[in-house]
Amino acid sequence: MQKKGDSSERVAKGIVNQLAAIIRTSQIHNPQNVAVLKSVDRLMELLTVVFGEESAVNLELVGEYFYLNESRIKVSMDQLINFDYLVHEYKKLGLGSITFGNDVTAEDIQAFLKAYLSAAFTDVPFDELAMAAGGISSISVAIPRVEKDTKEETDIRKTVKATYFNAVSYTKGVFEKIKSGEKANIKRAKRAVQSMVDVLLTEEELLMGMTAIKDYDDYTYHHCVNVSILSIAMGQKIGLSKSQLQELGMVALFHDLGKMEVPQEVLNKPTSFTDDEWKIVKKHPMWGVRAILNMKGFDELSIKAGIVAFEHHIYRDNTGYPDRRFPHDLDIFTRIVSLADQYDGMTSSRVYSRTPMSPEKALSLMMERVESQLDPRLFKFFVNMVGIFPVGTALMLKSREIALVYGANMSIPDRPRVLVISDTDGRKVQGHLVDLAEKDQDGTFKNSIARTLDPNKFKINLAEYLL
Ligand SMILES: [Fe+2]
Ligand SMILES: [Fe+2]
Structure with a gap:
């Protein structure tokens, strides 16, 4: 087949x-x-x-x-x-x-x-x-088939949004169940992941856009879902089959399950960890394995999820945690999940006390670490996938308008499609789409990126535009 x-x-x-x-x-x-x-x-x-x-x-x-x-x-x-x-x-x-x-x-x-x-x-x-x-x-x-009308477009957005938030609430449910000592059922995750895979195959940009909104409450649950989405998207880029994407999405969703045992005050600490706190945080991979093996509906997939939960903080050069006696090769799913995990962690605000990094900064930091920590070949696919300007990046255009990246242009990565959200005088406007690859009749680009902006500094609420 x-x-x-x-x-x-x-x-x-x-x-x-x-x-x-x-x-x-x-x-x-x-x-x-x-x-x-x-x-x-x-x-x-x-x-x-x-x-x-x-x-x-x-x-x-x-x-x-x-x-x-x-x-x-x-x-x-x-x-x-x-x-x-x-x-x-x-x-x-x-x-x-x-x-x-x-x-x-x-x-x-x-x-x-x-x-x-x-x-x-x-x-x-x-x-x-x-x-x-x-x-x-x-x-x-x-001729091209009639463009999707606005209603259809709105319906698609609703479906994407519902899929995303369903997955988040499922994840929250599992974490809370396990925390209270109940058994959670791994099989129910399959439905949540199934619909993420389906949506991703048809509406990749919108679903990826959901992962770009980083100011949610309940960071941990959103993080798990984001890592799952980014991993599935990666898997699709490297040509995994639909059933492999389903498995990958599942193991990614559970990679941080062990975090439910890390006390909330440590997890959400606004400052750096003390040595003792680090010791606790470093236990989450092992705790994750234990929690996965304890779930109802244990099967072959649980083993794969356990491997990724165990390995996702181990680096290519065999540093990282938990401590192991012997070096070993990391599972392909681990290598994909690690990329998604680092990227989402760095670009989010509620992880290990850091302020969120811009996507481009996160990617350049990952680039520095790629040889020692990550899989260089997969990293290339990853960069290509999120683009130099990932969906949701806030930009100042040469025209002095402010815009949000809405979609990539595959062959001209530095000229994405953007949603203009403020005019040349900084007045908020009803967002309209502009393709930065578009040229004038004389062959010059109509508009260009001047620089990226920190959405927090400019008080841009990504959710408002992307949802
Ligand atoms: Fe983790
Ligand atoms: Fe993580």
Whole structure:
């Protein structure tokens, strides 16, 4: 099963790659160029693989992502340039999707390419393309599907919010149950995590945005849920299957379960720990293992959760805690959870007495520690995932407007999509979305980031805008 999923994923990525290559090369040379013809052949091979199981290949752009026959194509780092190129081409032409029927030939693709190139330079490129390509029965084009209307958008936000707060209240419930000596049921966590995985697969940015709001009460519960979300998102980036994401989300949710035994006054202490307090805090991994093994519904997953709870403060160079007699290799889930844990801890206010760090500062600190403490390869994925300017980062724009990062631009990490929340005179405005990758007609960027801001200093309530 897994193997089949992997290969269809590879084919889907290949199709995007080849299509981008064909369009790009034919723009430089001409559609009859040898390099173009070779790419067309390669595209044909890939399409044929899909035709083995489906009667057509529909390549649709929704937002910043491509979907092949309704399945989202994951973007990998090495293909970013081609992906982005094709995204821009689709947008330039006003294209929503291209569909190849299983009777398509290399000649049809070349004819389509000709139509494409001549349409690209007109004022109404989509209409021209649809007309010019009208004679090719095996290839059809469509405009983007109607954007989600505001009501639908509001409903999605509600679902995301409900999913997030459900998970928090479940976590709180488990902590309190265990604290009072009752047995909590691990199986009930599965539902909470299941819906987080589902939401993450479709509404990643919104759910990640929820983790950026750091001024909640009950830090510990939010922290567990945030670490779970960030871990699932990481898992998705490295290509874990849905059931693996579910497991990862579960073990991440329980990583700090042992903290319920650390006295509240220590946990929420506004100043640094004394040596004695540190000794207590350092016991939470072991206490976590004990609590997990005591839960109802103990199964194989409990063992995995126990391993991560035990290991999540052990570093790559074998320092950290708890003390161990022999060094050992850390579990892959631990390495993912540790990244999410450090990041969320540093960017939150209620952990170990620190004032919250800006996301960029947290990332640069993690960068310094990466060799000794973290997994350098996973860290690269992590940085790529949260972006240089993670969702929720407060920014001062060159125009003197204040804005919040709302979504990343995959290929131009320093030009995210932002929500402008105050005008050039510092007056609060109804938030409106601006894409910092947008250029003027003369090719210069319309607006740019001047610097990041500390939301606490500027009294920006992230929750107000992101929810
Ligand atoms: Fe911890
Ligand atoms: Fe933690």
